[in-house]
Amino acid sequence: xxxxxxxxxxxFPGRGRKNPEDVTAVDDFSxxxxxGELIALLGPSGCGKSTTLNLLxxxxxxxxxxxxxxxxxxxDLPPELRGVGMVFQNYALYPxxxxxxxxxFPLENRKGKDRLSKEEMESRVMETARLVQIEELMxxxxxxxxxxxxxxxxxxxxxxxxxxxxxLDEPLSNLDARLRLKTREEIRKIQKKTGITTVFVTHDQxxxxxxxxxxxxxxxxxxxQMGRPQEVYDDPLNLFVAKFLGTPPINxxxxxxxxxxxxxxxxAVLPAEGLADQExxxxxxxxxxxxxxxxxxxxxxNRVEIMGRDISVIASHPACAGQTLRAIIGAESKVDTASxxxxxxxxxxxxxxxxxxxxERIRF
Amino acid sequence: xxxxxxKAWLYLLPAALFLVCFLVYPLIDVFVYSVEExxxxxxxxxxxTGFYNFSYVLHDPYFLxxxxxxxxxxxxTVPLSTGLALLISVGLSSIRPLRDLFQTIYFLPYVTNxxxxxxxxxxxxxxxxxxxxxxxxxxxxxxxxxxxxxxGPYWAKMFVLCFYxxxxxxxxxxxxxxxxxxxVNQDYYKAARVDGTPKLRxxxxxxxxxxxxxxxxxxxxxxxxxxxxxxxxxxxxxxxxNAAGMNTIVGYVYDMLYGDSGGxxxxxxxxxxxxxxxxxxxxxxNLLVSRKKVEY
Numbered sequence: 001x002x003x004x005x006x007x008x009x010x011x012f013p014g015r016g017r018k019n020p021e022d023v024t025a026v027d028d029f030s031x032x033x034x035x036g037e038l039i040a041l042l043g044p045s046g047c048g049k050s051t052t053l054n055l056l057x058x059x060x061x062x063x064x065x066x067x068x069x070x071x072x073x074x075x076d077l078p079p080e081l082r083g084v085g086m087v088f089q090n091y092a093l094y095p096x097x098x099x100x101x102x103x104x105f106p107l108e109n110r111k112g113k114d115r116l117s118k119e120e121m122e123s124r125v126m127e128t129a130r131l132v133q134i135e136e137l138m139x140x141x142x143x144x145x146x147x148x149x150x151x152x153x154x155x156x157x158x159x160x161x162x163x164x165x166x167x168l169d170e171p172l173s174n175l176d177a178r179l180r181l182k183t184r185e186e187i188r189k190i191q192k193k194t195g196i197t198t199v200f201v202t203h204d205q206x207x208x209x210x211x212x213x214x215x216x217x218x219x220x221x222x223x224x225q226m227g228r229p230q231e232v233y234d235d236p237l238n239l240f241v242a243k244f245l246g247t248p249p250i251n252x253x254x255x256x257x258x259x260x261x262x263x264x265x266x267x268a269v270l271p272a273e274g275l276a277d278q279e280x281x282x283x284x285x286x287x288x289x290x291x292x293x294x295x296x297x298x299x300x301x302n303r304v305e306i307m308g309r310d311i312s313v314i315a316s317h318p319a320c321a322g323q324t325l326r327a328i329i330g331a332e333s334k335v336d337t338a339s340x341x342x343x344x345x346x347x348x349x350x351x352x353x354x355x356x357x358x359x360e361r362i363r364f
Numbered sequence: 365x366x367x368x369x370x371k372a373w374l375y376l377l378p379a380a381l382f383l384v385c386f387l388v389y390p391l392i393d394v395f396v397y398s399v400e401e402x403x404x405x406x407x408x409x410x411x412x413t414g415f416y417n418f419s420y421v422l423h424d425p426y427f428l429x430x431x432x433x434x435x436x437x438x439x440x441t442v443p444l445s446t447g448l449a450l451l452i453s454v455g456l457s458s459i460r461p462l463r464d465l466f467q468t469i470y471f472l473p474y475v476t477n478x479x480x481x482x483x484x485x486x487x488x489x490x491x492x493x494x495x496x497x498x499x500x501x502x503x504x505x506x507x508x509x510x511x512x513x514x515x516g517p518y519w520a521k522m523f524v525l526c527f528y529x530x531x532x533x534x535x536x537x538x539x540x541x542x543x544x545x546x547x548v549n550q551d552y553y554k555a556a557r558v559d560g561t562p563k564l565r566x567x568x569x570x571x572x573x574x575x576x577x578x579x580x581x582x583x584x585x586x587x588x589x590x591x592x593x594x595x596x597x598x599x600x601x602x603x604x605x606n607a608a609g610m611n612t613i614v615g616y617v618y619d620m621l622y623g624d625s626g627g628x629x630x631x632x633x634x635x636x637x638x639x640x641x642x643x644x645x646x647x648x649x650n651l652l653v654s655r656k657k658v659e660y
Contacts, residue, residue, distance in 0.1 A: 059554055080560025092551035096573040105569075106559035161559070 001069050001164040001197050003033040003056070008065035010051050010221075025051040027221035029065070033199065033214070038191045040208035041201045042244070043218035049201045050169060052218070056199060057086050057167050069164055080109075082165075085158030089170040091150045093142040099153050100138040103128060106161045128160045132190060148179045155190065166191070168200035172207055184211050205245050209233065217241050234349070239359035242283045242352055250352070251325040253317065255282035262353070265319045269296045270346055272353070272364045279356040281321070288350025289313070289327035291335065295345035299325065304335050311335065315342055397633035405629060417634035426606045427635060430616040433597075436522060437529060437612070438590040445530040446582050449537035454567070456538070457545045467542065474535035481532065482599020489513035489524050514601065521601065521610055529596050533589065537582050544578035545571070580654040584647060591643050594618065613639045 008029040014020040025048040033039050041049040054060040056067065058079030066075045074082050093102050107121045116124065129135045132152040142150055151171065158166055171187060172180045188211040191198045202208050208215045209229040216226040217240075225237045236242035242250050253264045257275045261268040264282060289297075291313070299315035302324055313327040313335060327344060329335075335342065353362040397403060398417055400410040421427050456466055473481065488498045491512040500510040511517070513524045548571065556566050572579075594614035597605055605611035606619060613635060620632035 057558060059557065078560075079558045084558065086555065086558045088551045088555060090549070090551055092549070092555040094552065094570060094573075096576075105561075109559050109561045109565065111562075157555075157559075 002035045003165060003197060003199070004066075004068040005029055005031050005033075005052075005056075006066040006068070008052070008055060008067065009063050010048075010055060010060060011063045024221050026055065026062075029218075029221075029223050031216060031223060031226050033197060036195045036197055037213040038188065038198045038200070038211060040212035040215040041199060041218060042205060042208040042215050043203065044244070045203055046220075047218040048221035049203075049218050051221075053167050053169055053199060053201050056165065057084050058082050083161075083163050085161060085163035085166045087151075087154045087158050087166075087168045087171055089173060091142075091154040091174075093150055093153055093157070095142050098139050098141055099134060099145070100125060100129075102142070102153060103156045103160050106157060124160055128156045131159065131193065132156045132186075146179075147175045148183050151175065151183055152186070155187070159190075159194065159196070163196065166194075166196050166198040168198065170201055170203070172202070172204070180207070187211065206247055209245065217244060219244075235361075236352065237361050239281055239283065239354040239361075242354070242361075246285060248286045248312070248326045248328070250283040250285050251327075252321040253282045253284065253319045253325075254321065254356075255280050255319065255353075257353070262351070264297060265317065267296050267298060270348060270351055275353075275362065275364050280362060281354040281356060281359065283352040283354065284325075284346060285350040285352075286312075286326050286328040288347045289329060289344040290347060291327075291329050291333045292343060292345040295343040297344045297346060299342055299344065301335075301337070301340060301342040304337055306331075313342060394633045394636055397629050398637045400630055403630045405627065410630070417630045418638070421631055421634045421638065424631075426611060426619075427613075427616050429606075429609060430611040430613050433522070433525075433610060434591060434593065434612045437526060437593055438587060440526045441529045441533070441590055442583060442586040444526075445533050446537060446579065446586060448530065449534050449541055449582070450579070452534075453538050453541035453545055454571070456542055467538075470538050471535045473531055474539070478532065478595050479599045482528070482596070485524065485528050485600060486514060491516070515608075518609060521608065524600060525597060525610060528600060529590065529593060532596065533586065537586070540578055540582060541575065544575040548574045580650070584650045584654075587646050587650060588643055591639065591646070613642075 008026055009024065010026040012023045012025060014022050027048070029048075029052060041052055043049045051060060055062050058074075058077060062075065066073055068074065069082070079086075094105065097105065103125050104121060107116060107124065110116070126135065129138060132155050134149060134152050134156060137145060137149060137153070142153065145153065151174075155166075155168075155171075168187070172183055175183055184207055187198075187200070200212075212229060214226060215229050215232055217224045217232065219240050225232055225241045227235075232241060233245050236245065239252070243252065255262055255264045255269075256277075256279055257263070257272050258277050260271060260273045260275065262270040262272040262280070262282060269282075297317075299317045302314045302316055305312040305314065308331065310328050310331050311333065313329060314324050315327065316324050353364060354360065355362055399413050399415065401412050401414055401416045403410040452470060456463060456470070459466070489500075490497050491500055491510055491514070496504070496510040497513070499513065503510065511520050513520045515521075552570055552574070553566065556570055561569075592614050593612050597610050597612055597615060601608040601610045604624070605615045606623075611619070617632045617635045617639070620628045620635060
């Protein structure tokens with residue numbers, strides 16, 4: 001099911017004397033989610049991504065704007081008529097019901113002609129349980145399950161009513177690191193198998209990049225950029241998106257364009273032809289550094305971290321916005337740790353320039 | 365016993381001493397009294413030991429009346445007050461405006477003196493030579509004759525006693541249940557909404573099971589409290605409860621000790637032991653049932 005959001009805005013009224021200001025949680029959000037894709041809503045906490053999910057779900061109604069599933073306008077429909085399945089951050093499994101009863105619950109809510117026969121319900125539940133691989137857990141209660149298992153039960157409960165859209169609110173945040181890797185694969189697999197349009201919310205860019213077809217980066221209620229993960233990573237529209245994506249994060253320098261060259265500190269590090277002279281932010285991805293003895297960028301060497309597959313060089317530079325910068329280079333390179341300085345050449349595609357005032361991307 | 369354990373016992377000693385002095389010793393003493401026949405306070409003597417005291421108490425029509433009264437009181441007030449409290453708390457938690465005001469109003473009986481409330485109830489219900497009382501006035505509007513609720517027929521007196529008891533115990537229950545309702549995670553309701561769960565089903569399948577531990581707590585303490593009822597009856601019907609036919613088991617125990625017919629600690633102890641046995645049995649049944657029903 002294709003989802004279209006049109007100028008979606010949600011404003012929460014101010015409360016009491018302490019917080020008289022209205023809060024705009026989602027601001028003029030427009031986007032189109034193609035049928036059958038897995039979309040990540042990504043952003044720091046408080047950026048409005050959960051509110052967006054609640055708007056999609058129908059738990060909140062928008063102040064203005066429209067939501068369409070396919071051609072159907074569902075803006076004013078209550079949640080149960082939208083055909084959405086929702087997985088909550090804490091899973092919200094009913095603790096007094098068994099796994100089976102939990103999954104059965106949405107089906108038992110139906111009345112009249114929508115109600116399935118007992119056998120149909122049974123087979124639907126078993127089918128869904130097989131899909132998420134929890135058949136052997138059906139008679140347990142939620143508290144007797146691990147976090148990952150609870151998560152799968154929650155997904156099964158959302159899927160059992162065959163929703164048009166599946167929504168997941170921070171699906172991995174309650175799991176430990178190892179389980180998180182495994183579970184995200186599983187979510188991807190289930191989504192692929194069912195082909196159901198899925199939107200999930202996360203603040204973890206790693207999670208978003210690794211499994212989604214597209215990511216939508218949000219900040220303060222505004223959609224910053226939406227696109228395929230690699231596109232957004234390689235070609236961010238502004239400094240916020242560039243900083244938010246990538247681990248380790250992008251290194252930001254205060255730089256300057258003069259005479260068609262990019263200067264960091266007093267060193268001309270890269271040609272920047274066709275650009276007017278101006279102050280810029282230069283973002284350099286960690287993998288954009290090349291260790292080179294006569295490289296143009298000179299940094300003070302702090303320490304070297306051996307990761308096995310590659311080496312992190314932690315260095316500092318007076319123009320660097322952060323405390324230190326981190327460069328990732330191949331494990332075969334030799335870093336002279338005794339030397340006080342380290343020199344880098346830069347890969348042109350990995351250096352991104354942003355306007356100093358607006359933080360918008362400057363292409364060159 | 366190693367030093368650490370000795371230390372632990374030493375630390376427990378002060379509290380344990382008090383408990384033994386003021387709880388364990390009196391408890392045992394009651395049992396001892398209850399089997400000493402013809403015990404006399406003044407001379408501290410008794411004829412012999414045996415179960416005559418129990419036999420006497422169990423054949424005493426006043427005691428049987430008290431048991432009957434107590435059981436009626438328990439059976440009527442505990443379910444009714446808990447049910448009403450649940451209804452009111454659900455109502456309270458689903459309204460937003462004026463909730464605090466209502467909560468305060470519902471809580472007021474809890475902080476009001478029992479005897480003062482009894483007085484007010486008497487004024488409301490009592491029929492005297494000068495006035496029929498407010499309740500009778502209202503009954504009159506519906507064509508029902510005046511009933512003397514305080515000195516009249518048994519059912520009328522029992523009605524007032526139950527009404528009064530429910531009114532007194534409800535605030536605490538409402539307090540407990542509203543906080544129980546508030547502590548149910550809102551996500552369950554959201555999940556239920558997304559799944560299109562009908563309101564009644566949300567209540568029976570989600571809300572009730574979620575707060576069931578609190579409901580059972582209230583039922584158990586309610587049973588115990590109602591079995592120990594005494595001051596309520598005194599507040600309404602005065603101290604001569606036997607004459608009014610409205611005595612309770614605790615009232616009977618008191619009368620046997622200090623009432624007009626008093627001075628019989630052995631009978632009082634026997635009645636107290638019987639009450640203890642009844643409460644113990646009921647509480648055990650309650651716990652067994654709740655273990656089956658309260659599932660998480």
